[in-house]
Amino acid sequence: MKLFRTLISYDEALRTVLAHASRTGYEEIRFDDALNRVLAEDIRSPIDSPPFDRAAMDGYAIRGEDSFGASPQRPVLLTIRKGVPGPEAAVECLDVREGECVPIATGMPVPRGSNAVVMLEYTKERDGTLEVYRPVPPGKNVSVRGEDVKAGEVVLPAGRRLRAHDIGMLAMLFQRTVRVYQRATIGIISTGDELIDPRTSSVADEHAQGTRPSKIADSNSYMLAAFTHPLANPHRIGILQDDPEAIKAAIRSALEGACDAMLVTGGSSVGSRDFLTDVVEALGELLFHGVAMRPGEPTGFGIINRRPIFVLPGYPVAAIAAFELLVRPFLLALHGVADERIRLPAIARKDIPSAVGRTDFVRVKLQKEAGRYYAEPIRVSGSGILSSMTKSDGFLVVAANKEGIAAGETAAVTLYE
Amino acid sequence: MKLFRTLISYDEALRTVLAHASRTGYEEIRFDDALNRVLAEDIRSPIDSPPFDRAAMDGYAIRGEDSFGASPQRPVLLTIRKGVPGPEAAVECLDVREGECVPIATGMPVPRGSNAVVMLEYTKERDGTLEVYRPVPPGKNVSVRGEDVKAGEVVLPAGRRLRAHDIGMLAMLFQRTVRVYQRATIGIISTGDELIDPRTSSVADEHAQGTRPSKIADSNSYMLAAFTHPLANPHRIGILQDDPEAIKAAIRSALEGACDAMLVTGGSSVGSRDFLTDVVEALGELLFHGVAMRPGEPTGFGIINRRPIFVLPGYPVAAIAAFELLVRPFLLALHGVADERIRLPAIARKDIPSAVGRTDFVRVKLQKEAGRYYAEPIRVSGSGILSSMTKSDGFLVVAANKEGIAAGETAAVTLYE
Numbered sequence: 001m002k003l004f005r006t007l008i009s010y011d012e013a014l015r016t017v018l019a020h021a022s023r024t025g026y027e028e029i030r031f032d033d034a035l036n037r038v039l040a041e042d043i044r045s046p047i048d049s050p051p052f053d054r055a056a057m058d059g060y061a062i063r064g065e066d067s068f069g070a071s072p073q074r075p076v077l078l079t080i081r082k083g084v085p086g087p088e089a090a091v092e093c094l095d096v097r098e099g100e101c102v103p104i105a106t107g108m109p110v111p112r113g114s115n116a117v118v119m120l121e122y123t124k125e126r127d128g129t130l131e132v133y134r135p136v137p138p139g140k141n142v143s144v145r146g147e148d149v150k151a152g153e154v155v156l157p158a159g160r161r162l163r164a165h166d167i168g169m170l171a172m173l174f175q176r177t178v179r180v181y182q183r184a185t186i187g188i189i190s191t192g193d194e195l196i197d198p199r200t201s202s203v204a205d206e207h208a209q210g211t212r213p214s215k216i217a218d219s220n221s222y223m224l225a226a227f228t229h230p231l232a233n234p235h236r237i238g239i240l241q242d243d244p245e246a247i248k249a250a251i252r253s254a255l256e257g258a259c260d261a262m263l264v265t266g267g268s269s270v271g272s273r274d275f276l277t278d279v280v281e282a283l284g285e286l287l288f289h290g291v292a293m294r295p296g297e298p299t300g301f302g303i304i305n306r307r308p309i310f311v312l313p314g315y316p317v318a319a320i321a322a323f324e325l326l327v328r329p330f331l332l333a334l335h336g337v338a339d340e341r342i343r344l345p346a347i348a349r350k351d352i353p354s355a356v357g358r359t360d361f362v363r364v365k366l367q368k369e370a371g372r373y374y375a376e377p378i379r380v381s382g383s384g385i386l387s388s389m390t391k392s393d394g395f396l397v398v399a400a401n402k403e404g405i406a407a408g409e410t411a412a413v414t415l416y417e
Numbered sequence: 418m419k420l421f422r423t424l425i426s427y428d429e430a431l432r433t434v435l436a437h438a439s440r441t442g443y444e445e446i447r448f449d450d451a452l453n454r455v456l457a458e459d460i461r462s463p464i465d466s467p468p469f470d471r472a473a474m475d476g477y478a479i480r481g482e483d484s485f486g487a488s489p490q491r492p493v494l495l496t497i498r499k500g501v502p503g504p505e506a507a508v509e510c511l512d513v514r515e516g517e518c519v520p521i522a523t524g525m526p527v528p529r530g531s532n533a534v535v536m537l538e539y540t541k542e543r544d545g546t547l548e549v550y551r552p553v554p555p556g557k558n559v560s561v562r563g564e565d566v567k568a569g570e571v572v573l574p575a576g577r578r579l580r581a582h583d584i585g586m587l588a589m590l591f592q593r594t595v596r597v598y599q600r601a602t603i604g605i606i607s608t609g610d611e612l613i614d615p616r617t618s619s620v621a622d623e624h625a626q627g628t629r630p631s632k633i634a635d636s637n638s639y640m641l642a643a644f645t646h647p648l649a650n651p652h653r654i655g656i657l658q659d660d661p662e663a664i665k666a667a668i669r670s671a672l673e674g675a676c677d678a679m680l681v682t683g684g685s686s687v688g689s690r691d692f693l694t695d696v697v698e699a700l701g702e703l704l705f706h707g708v709a710m711r712p713g714e715p716t717g718f719g720i721i722n723r724r725p726i727f728v729l730p731g732y733p734v735a736a737i738a739a740f741e742l743l744v745r746p747f748l749l750a751l752h753g754v755a756d757e758r759i760r761l762p763a764i765a766r767k768d769i770p771s772a773v774g775r776t777d778f779v780r781v782k783l784q785k786e787a788g789r790y791y792a793e794p795i796r797v798s799g800s801g802i803l804s805s806m807t808k809s810d811g812f813l814v815v816a817a818n819k820e821g822i823a824a825g826e827t828a829a830v831t832l833y834e
Contacts (some may be wrong), residue, residue: 145427147802164644171636198588218588226582314524371762413787
């Protein structure tokens with residue numbers, strides 16, 4: 001059983017990981033299948049939007065100049081041009097001349113000759129004549145062609161993860177397909193003689209009776225698949241016993257097959273963590289093993305056939321810490337995204353001690369008081385305590401150059417998705 | 418063309434909407450399919466976890482009392498019991514007696530008789546004898562049975578949207594299936610003679626040439642489907658012309674069919690908004706039409722055959738505002754969730770004027786300076802400007818009882834998902 005006496009810093013580990021995150025290829029998909037996908041091209045607008053000058057309010061299209069001087073006491077009188085069967089007619093058939101107006105609804109093209117819209121509430125119709133009670137400068141309540149988006153303008157840049165309103169923008173621009181990064185496929189293996197599959201085992205009863213107390217459920221492969229899911233395609237290979245040859249064969253086959261990268265978690269039995277990194281060394285190159293972070297210290301990373309492989313700790317909270325701090329940035333980089341999550345400033349309730357040189361992943365519960373958020377660290381005895389995750393709202397990171405966070409200090413909390 | 422002179426308050430609109438959000442039924446699904454689904458039952462642990470007292474560190478299992486007085490100068494000497502083929506043997510075959518120790522790795526069951534683990538780095542092995550350099554109190558570095566979760570404890574409450582680490586917890590507890598709320602099916606229709614489908618039309622070229630400038634793409638139905646997708650199953654019915662009978666038939670058929678609720682957006686042509694609410698009145702009951710909010714004022718809501726229907730504004734930003742402020746809480750309530758999003762406190766860069774009695778939905782761009790976030794409101798001339806969404810990072814709400822937000826004031830920003 002080795003100790004990790006020569007740890008690399010978290011920053012160095014992150015640099016190493018990102019240096020090996022080669023972007024995935026492109027694919028062209030329908031815009032309405034692209035929610036949460038990452039653009040691999042700048043989207044330029046092929047059109048002006050709005051495509052024509054249009055009314056921004058319900059009312060009457062007028063020549064603004066005609067309304068100057070209008071007041072409730074001295075309304076301006078305009079002739080209403082009627083016979084407006086539809087929006088096309090409004091554009092194509094009507095001209096608004098001096099002293100005239102045309103009824104118009106929000107979104108309709110503004111007829112030729114007019115340059116402003118007077119809101120309905122500042123008018124009154126009386127026998128085919130409109131009384132206007134307020135002056136309206138030219139341009140008022142008109143959305144000019146191209147005001148939203150101009151033809152040729154980059155509206156959504158490459159590297160953007162598409163949100164719901166971006167899908168609306170793509171629709172508005174008739175962008176039938178978009179080029180996005182292919183979703184990488186990530187192979188996931190849990191190793192450990194003590195693991196059994198909770199989907200197929202009914203060991204819970206046995207546990208309750210205490211007859212096989214040393215077997216535990218494989219939660220890691222399911223959990224890592226769920227963490228991976230929003231970012232890439234998880235391919236859960238399942239549990240392998242602590243048998244180096246079987247693990248080698250499984251990794252080789254996954255990396256020769258569909259998997260662009262792998263996550264392998266170690267068991268907790270004697271030596272199992274070391275033989276995983278031995279397996280990586282035997283099949284390829286181990287770039288690091290042991291990172292000055294807590295939890296997550298026994299994290300390793302290597303390259304087999306130019307494909308990256310993470311060796312993650314078997315303890316679930318350590319595996320999550322390694323996922324959040326190393327695997328997530330890696331998966332984002334694979335797809336051309338910088339980690340864009342906005343972090344919540346929150347005030348530490350208690351001192352959060354750490355050690356200089358070590359990066360800490362601290363689960364916190366948030367409390368809101370008088371519009372400010374407070375972060376209460378969840379203290380537990382080890383990284384096996386998964387309830388420290390489920391009871392928390394997010395995590396904060398104590399950087400390697402800090403001795404800790406003092407009570408009252410503001411720290412940046414990453415919220416769970 | 419009606420005006421909404423009698424608007425109800427946003428709070429009243431929200432109350433009305435939530436009063437008609439009947440929860441969906443239950444279904445039992447596999448735990449590993451349950452990411453982002455909402456629990457319809459409390460999950461109680463069937464087991465203690467850890468299921469046995471286990472080592473929280475690599476080292477040696479000892480009787481803590483034996484180490485008292487140990488120091489680098491005067492190490493305590495313990496006899497190492499060897500022959501530990503695996504974790505089960507450690508539990509079942511070994512007893513640690515006074516003056517003895519057993520090598521142990523993180524996660525392994527602590528052998529009978531021992532009550533603490535001394536970390537590897539505070540020991541040295543020499544000829545079958547262990548030198549211990551530090552005293553270790555009983556209980557140290559041992560995760561006791563049930564420390565993470567106790568049998569019978571509620572670990573995940575009903576109403577919780579399941580996150581990745583919750584999936585890990587369900588696996589750990591051998592919770593093969595979970596009862597969740599069924600995802601509601603939400604019918605989505607865009608209406609308007611001016612709309613064409615961007616997926617099947619190639620009108621962009623025509624736009625560029627200006628020959629049919631009055632036709633615009635239906636972005637709303639695609640966008641609302643994307644907004645709905647994380648919360649419920651969108652069923653995009655598509656575009657309907659401004660023909661009350663056709664719209665009636667489509668709504669009737671959707672609500673008699675699979676749709677639990679509907680979102681219908683109005684066109685921007687004269688009167689189309691009103692006839693949508695007329696259609697709702699003809700088929701069922703219109704509960705409100707016109708909300709004191711901006712954008713989103715012409716939002717309506719009704720009940721047809723006991724199924725809720727939202728009449729949303731045709732302008733995309735107004736439709737989004739109505740979605741975020743009324744439809745999202747409704748969809749969350751359908752699935753038994755309170756709106757749990759944590760909002761980011763941010764300092765207003767500029768005055769954001771509003772009117773007392775009106776609720777404003779303000780798009781903002783965030784800037785970070787010295788650890789604090791600043792919110793820059795995006796000012797645009799109307800609710801048709803979709804780029805005001807794509808250029809923003811989130812939104813803030815100016816409540817009806819406020820005259821606005823002053824520059825320098827802190828407001829809560831909801832970040833887009």
